[in-house]
Every structure is written in structure tokens, then in C-alpha cells.
Amino acid sequence: MKLVALPFVKEWIASWKAIAQHKLYALASMVIDLVFFLCFGFLTAPIFDKLSVHVIIIGTLLSAQMRAAEGRARPAVIDALFQQPVSHFTWQFIGLLALLVITVFVLYCVLHGINWWLATSLAGKKTHWRAFLLQFLRVNALWMALYVAWYATDTVFDLRRMVVEKLSGQPAQGSALLLSVVLVALGYFAIVSYPLLNIRGAFSIGARKIPVIVPALVLIIAQFLVGNLIVGWLFTVNATAYFIIGSILLLFLLAWSRLYVARVVRSASHGV
Amino acid sequence: MKKADFFFILVILLVVLALVLLVVNINTLFPTPPAQAFAQSVIPQG
Numbered sequence: 167m168k169l170v171a172l173p174f175v176k177e178w179i180a181s182w183k184a185i186a187q188h189k190l191y192a193l194a195s196m197v198i199d200l201v202f203f204l205c206f207g208f209l210t211a212p213i214f215d216k217l218s219v220h221v222i223i224i225g226t227l228l229s230a231q232m233r234a235a236e237g238r239a240r241p242a243v244i245d246a247l248f249q250q251p252v253s254h255f256t257w258q259f260i261g262l263l264a265l266l267v268i269t270v271f272v273l274y275c276v277l278h279g280i281n282w283w284l285a286t287s288l289a290g291k292k293t294h295w296r297a298f299l300l301q302f303l304r305v306n307a308l309w310m311a312l313y314v315a316w317y318a319t320d321t322v323f324d325l326r327r328m329v330v331e332k333l334s335g336q337p338a339q340g341s342a343l344l345l346s347v348v349l350v351a352l353g354y355f356a357i358v359s360y361p362l363l364n365i366r367g368a369f370s371i372g373a374r375k376i377p378v379i380v381p382a383l384v385l386i387i388a389q390f391l392v393g394n395l396i397v398g399w400l401f402t403v404n405a406t407a408y409f410i411i412g413s414i415l416l417l418f419l420l421a422w423s424r425l426y427v428a429r430v431v432r433s434a435s436h437g438v
Numbered sequence: 439m440k441k442a443d444f445f446f447i448l449v450i451l452l453v454v455l456a457l458v459l460l461v462v463n464i465n466t467l468f469p470t471p472p473a474q475a476f477a478q479s480v481i482p483q484g
Contacts, residue, residue, distance in 0.1 A: 209457065212464050219470050226476065258468045265464075269457050276450055296446050 173433050174382040181426040184288060191288050195281050195421035196414070202277040209273065213266045220259040225325060227252045229332040243326055263314070271310050275303045281424060282360045289361065289428035301363040308365055309356045316352065320345055357383070361428040362435060375434040382430040386423045393419055 169175055185192050224247070231246055247256045279302040283295050293301075323345070331337060358379060359368030372379065393415050400408040460467065470476075 209461050212461055216464055216468055216470070220468075223470060223476055255470070258470070262468055265457075265460060269461065272450075272453055272457060276454075296443055299446075 172381075173378045174385065174430055177382070177426060177429040177433055178385060181422060181429050184429075185422050185425055188288055191284055191425075192418060192421045195284055195424065196417035198277050198281050198284075199417050199420050200413075202273060205273050205277070206270070209269050210266060213262055213269065217259065217262050217266070220255055220262065221321070221325070221328075224252055224255050224259065225328040225332070227255070228325065228329050232329060232333055243322070243329060247325075263317070267310060267314055271306065275299070275306050279303070281421075282428070285421075285424035285428040286361050286432075288425055289432050291361070291428075291432065298363070302360070305359050305363055305365060306356075309352065309359070312352055316345065316349060354379075354383070357427060358431055361431040367435065371431065371435050378434045379430060382426065386419075386426065389423075390416075390419055 170179070228243065228246055231252070246252060276299070279299040280295070282302060283293070283298040286293070286298070355368050355372045358372040359365055362368055362371065397408060397412040397415055400411060
């Protein structure tokens with residue numbers, strides 16, 4: 167079988183041709199991504215700072231409680247989280263998480279929604295932008311709920327590890343590998359769902375068309391790595407040039423990747 | 439531009455504005471003591 171006949175290679179060539187013909191798409195997509203990164207940084211940095219402060223405070227209070235209970239039965243971490251004096255900070259922590267989730271969700275759905283609409287339109291799927299954004303919002307509501315569940319689990323494991331380390335004075339084992347695998351799977355099906363705007367379709371096509379979609383994603387990652395290598399040496403020459411060219415390259419590759427994914431998933435869904 | 443499109447954009451802008459206001463006032467909404475000092479006061483470092 168010829169390499170060019172492989173769907174992900176065929177779409178790779180087609181997507182580069184398409185982006186070369188539609189320079190305005192690339193420019194618009196890059197500007198929207200830049201706005202997303204700026205807004206994301208400015209809006210989430212204060213929330214992340216506050217969350218870190220809360221993790222330190224809650225961890226300190228929990229370990230103090232555990233030490234105080236020495237000799238008696240220690241309360242479970244979850245129970246201790248909702249008892250005085252920790253509960254006040256636990257509820258604040260939950261409030262901050264909610265604010266973070268809503269902020270990321272709104273920014274992501276609006277700005278990435280527009281970008282995915284541009285990419286899928288260029289890939290051949292014509293939808294009105296408002297209908298697309300509303301559907302994008304619905305699809306992302308599920309992914310965000312699953313991500314929140316993942317983040318909450320990760321935080322509880324982190325807190326538990328922190329308490330165990332403080333009590334035993336030795337590094338404790340986490341469950342980072344399992345949680346990472348779950349996160350990668352979530353990310354994979356989320357990416358597949360964006361051009362389709364259909365969760366059931368994403369699971370069905372994402373699972374059945376792994377030989378088409380996964381190589382395409384590997385190709386995207388490889389291109390980012392190659393781009394990083396190309397730009398990497400610039401840092402030793404000129405840091406400003408490295409930052410400017412690196413940012414432009416990153417934004418351009420993001421715009422291209424969305425178009426490529428939209429084309430690959432669209433072509434994969436035709437065969438199902 | 440359709441009326442529905444206009445209101446859709448308006449709603450998005452209002453939601454973003456509300457989020458900006460919440461984040462700007464985060465210290466008032468979620469007051470905390472300084473983390474390091476707090477940790478040292480609860481568990482004195484030996």
C-alpha cells in the first residue's frame with residue numbers, strides 16, 4: 167500500500183494545501199488563539215494562586231488534626247475536610263474550583279468554539295456559527311464535567327499524599343500514571359468529538375478508527391516537536407527572535423492542527 | 439446581523455464581564471491568611 171493512500175497522510179497533504187490557499191483562516195485562527203492564551207493567563211492566574219494557598223492551608227490544618235489525634239482513631243481525610251476548622255477553607259476551595267471551571271469553560275467554549283467552527287467550515291462542514299457554538303457548548307459540558315471529576319480525584323489524592331508525607335516524613339506513592347492515562351483518553355475522545363459535535367459519534371468513531379486518528383495525532387505531536395527543535399536553537403542566538411518566531415509557529419501549528427483533525431475525523435466518519 | 443445573533447454576542451460579553459469582575463475581586467470574595475505564616479503558626483518548624 168502506498169504511503170500517500172493512507173487516509174491520515176492524504177489528509178495531511180490536503181490540509182497543508184488548504185491552509186496555503188486560505189491564509190486568512192490561518193491568520194484569524196492565530197489571532198483568536200492568542201486572545202485565548204492572554205485571557206486565560208490573566209483570568210486564571212489569580213484563581214490558581216488562591217487555590218494553591220488553599221491547598222497549603224487545608225493540608226496544614228489536616229496534618230495538625232491528624233497529629234492531634236495521635237493515639238486515638240484518626241478521622242478519614244474526607245470527613246476531616248468538612249469539619250471545623252477545615253470546612254471553611256474546603257468550601258472556599260470548592261467555590262474557587264467552580265469559578266475556575268466556569269471561567270475556563272466560557273473562554274474555551276467561546277474562543278475555541280469559533281476556531282473549531284472556522285476549521286470545520288474549511289474542512290467542508292457548513293454550519294451557522296451560533297448553532298455550532300451552542301452545540302460546542304453542549305459537547306464541552308460533558309468533557310468539562312469529566313475533567314472536573316478527574317481534577318477533584320487528583321486533588322484528593324494530592325492532599326492524601328501530602329498528609330501521609332507529613333506524618334511519615336517519607337515520600338508517598340501517588341496514582342499519577344493511572345490518572346494520566348485517564349486524562350489522555352479523555353483528551354482523545356474530546357478532540358474527536360469537536361469536528362463531529364456528537365459525543366456518541368466521538369466514542370464510536372474514536373474507538374473504531376484508532377488506526378486512522380491516532381497516527382494523525384502522533385503526526386501533529388511530531389510536528390510540534392520538530393517545530394520546537396527548529397526554534398530551539400534560536401534561543402541561543404536571540405531570545406526575542408525565539409519568543410516571537412516561536413509564538414507565531416506555535417499559533418500557526420495550532421491553526422493547522424485543528425484543520426487537519428477536522429479533515430481526518432470527517433474522512434474517518436464517512437467510512438462508518 | 440440577525441437579532442438572535444446580536445443577543446447571543448451580548449450574552450457572551452455580559453458573562454465575560456461578570457467573570458472579570460469576580461476574578462478582580464477574588465481576595466474580597468475568598469479571604470485567606472498568608473499561607474506560609476499560617477503553616478508555621480499551626481505547625482511550628484523545629
